[in-house]
Amino acid sequence: MNRVVIDKDRCKACEMCVSVCNKELIEISDELNAKGYHPVELHDPEQCTACGLCALVCPEGGIAVYKAKKAG
Amino acid sequence: MIEPLATDEKVVFERTEVLTDHALHYCPGCTHGIAHRLIAEVIEEMDIQDRTIGVCPVGCSVLAYQYFDVDIQQAAHGRAPAVATGIRRVLPPDRYVFTYQGDGDLASIGMGEILHAANRGEKITVIFLNNAIYGMTGGQMAPTTLPGQKTTTSPFGRDTAQTGHPIRMCEMLNTLVEPVLIARGSLSSPKGINRAKKLIRQAFELQHQGFTFVELLSTCPTGWGITPTDAVKWLDRNMTPFFPLQVFREPGAMPDASHKYAPDLKVRDEA
Numbered sequence: 001m002n003r004v005v006i007d008k009d010r011c012k013a014c015e016m017c018v019s020v021c022n023k024e025l026i027e028i029s030d031e032l033n034a035k036g037y038h039p040v041e042l043h044d045p046e047q048c049t050a051c052g053l054c055a056l057v058c059p060e061g062g063i064a065v066y067k068a069k070k071a072g
Numbered sequence: 073m074i075e076p077l078a079t080d081e082k083v084v085f086e087r088t089e090v091l092t093d094h095a096l097h098y099c100p101g102c103t104h105g106i107a108h109r110l111i112a113e114v115i116e117e118m119d120i121q122d123r124t125i126g127v128c129p130v131g132c133s134v135l136a137y138q139y140f141d142v143d144i145q146q147a148a149h150g151r152a153p154a155v156a157t158g159i160r161r162v163l164p165p166d167r168y169v170f171t172y173q174g175d176g177d178l179a180s181i182g183m184g185e186i187l188h189a190a191n192r193g194e195k196i197t198v199i200f201l202n203n204a205i206y207g208m209t210g211g212q213m214a215p216t217t218l219p220g221q222k223t224t225t226s227p228f229g230r231d232t233a234q235t236g237h238p239i240r241m242c243e244m245l246n247t248l249v250e251p252v253l254i255a256r257g258s259l260s261s262p263k264g265i266n267r268a269k270k271l272i273r274q275a276f277e278l279q280h281q282g283f284t285f286v287e288l289l290s291t292c293p294t295g296w297g298i299t300p301t302d303a304v305k306w307l308d309r310n311m312t313p314f315f316p317l318q319v320f321r322e323p324g325a326m327p328d329a330s331h332k333y334a335p336d337l338k339v340r341d342e343a
Contacts, residue, residue: 003081014101014293014300020262037100055085056262059105060096065084 002050003066004042010062011039017054017063023047026054088112090121094138101300103259103290104132107201108139110269111170114276115142124168125159127152129177132208133201136172147171150182153189156196168279170197176206179215179239186241193250193282197275200241203290204311211295215239218310223295238314242287246320249332252282254321258289258312260304271319278323289315 011033017040018026025048029041042048050067090112098104115124124142128134130149137144147155152171160169178186178200186198205223206212212225216238220229242256253275257268268288275284289311291303298306 010095012100016101016300016304019301035095050084052084053262056265057106059098059100059102061087061091061105061109064086066081067084068081 001045002048002068004045004048004050004054005064005066006040006042007060007062007064008039008041009034010060011035011037012060013037013039014059015040016057016059020053020057022051022053023049088116090116090141092139092141096139097135098132099292099294101291101293101303102132102207103203103288104136104201106259106265107172107199107268107288107290108133108136110265110272111172111199112140113269114273115140115168117273118168118276120168120276123166124170125156125163127156127159127169127171129171129173129182130208131174131177131206133172133174134208150177150180151185152177152182153185153194153196153198156198157189157192157194160194160196165195165280168197168276169195170199170276170279172199173201174207175200175202175204175214175216176209179241183215187245187248190245190251190283190285191248193252195280195282197272197279197284197286199272199275200285200287201290202241202287202311202315203292203295204238205292205295207292207295211292211297216241216315218314221310240315242285242315242318242320245285250283251285251321252323253278253284253286253319255285255319256287256289256315256317258307258317260289260291260307260312264317267317274322281323287315289317 028038033039052065055063055065126144128136128146156169156171204216213223217230219232255271257271258264271286275286293300293303
């Protein structure tokens with residue numbers, strides 16, 4: 001399964017990643033991080049295509065994306 | 073942050089190791105973070121981390137020395153190209169020297185330094201972030217502020233009858249003979265970010281041939297008073313028509329006007 005690792009303590013909830021996700025999988029969570037922002041979270045990782053756009057536009061460099069290799 | 077990679081997956085995107093783990097002090101959505109990351113990625117890809125020296129400006133990015141894991145010198149306001157000139161001329165020629173400057177630093181108080189460094193053809197790379205406002209000092213009018221744009225020192229909008237139009241640095245530098253790369257990119261979209269990274273890479277690669285200059289249109293959501301996602305739309309709608317995203321100068325495509333002029337310095341032809 002594709003993985004998106006979000007460093008929640010870096011997140012400042014600017015929502016740039018939310019705006020570029022074509023599948024609209026990223027949203028602002030209810031929890032608070034160390035800075036006092038509501039960090040983003042990926043709510044349906046099954047649908048993620050690991051396109052990497054969220055990581056590309058993240059000003060904090062707080063997102064890493066890993067794509068699962070196809071079996072066989 | 074970096075988790076162990078499972079054997080059955082490949083990395084699409086990971087934070088570059090040329091950036092330190094220090095948390096950025098910039099406002100939410102500020103494109104300084106993207107510009108920092110692009111430069112760091114280029115340094116990592118070219119494998120020049122141990123040979124790179126950065127020069128930081130005065131402005132929001134005055135603390136950029138905390139974020140790059142390379143040697144950094146902090147320059148006085150606007151004087152980064154002059155400091156970079158000294159570094160370039162003293163150190164061995166295989167070093168890479170770049171300055172990172174905002175529009176309040178480069179286009180106002182540093183106008184003299186940047187023009188003369190470009191005119192001397194100093195072998196440095198200048199990364200110029202243009203966000204049309206003074207960010208650090210609280211959103212005052214900058215030389216690049218758009219006509220009618222409201223700032224704290226132009227509360228009724230920039231009056232071009234009094235303060236003129238925004239300065240277009242790329243176009244101005246393009247009148248000089250020596251620069252080898254002058255280009256403008258934008259950090260407003262994934263496409264623009266990818267193009268900006270290519271421009272930065274090209275600038276670093278051409279650096280040892282001469283002066284390279286990359287302008288990046290950036291956002292200042294706090295100074296503009298809009299959300300980060302609206303700020304990139306505002307940039308695309310209002311800034312790019314006046315600041316066209318072009319490569320103005322590159323080797324092999326030098327404009328006729330920049331052919332080097334070599335007069336014979338005589339009064340008349342010999343009889």
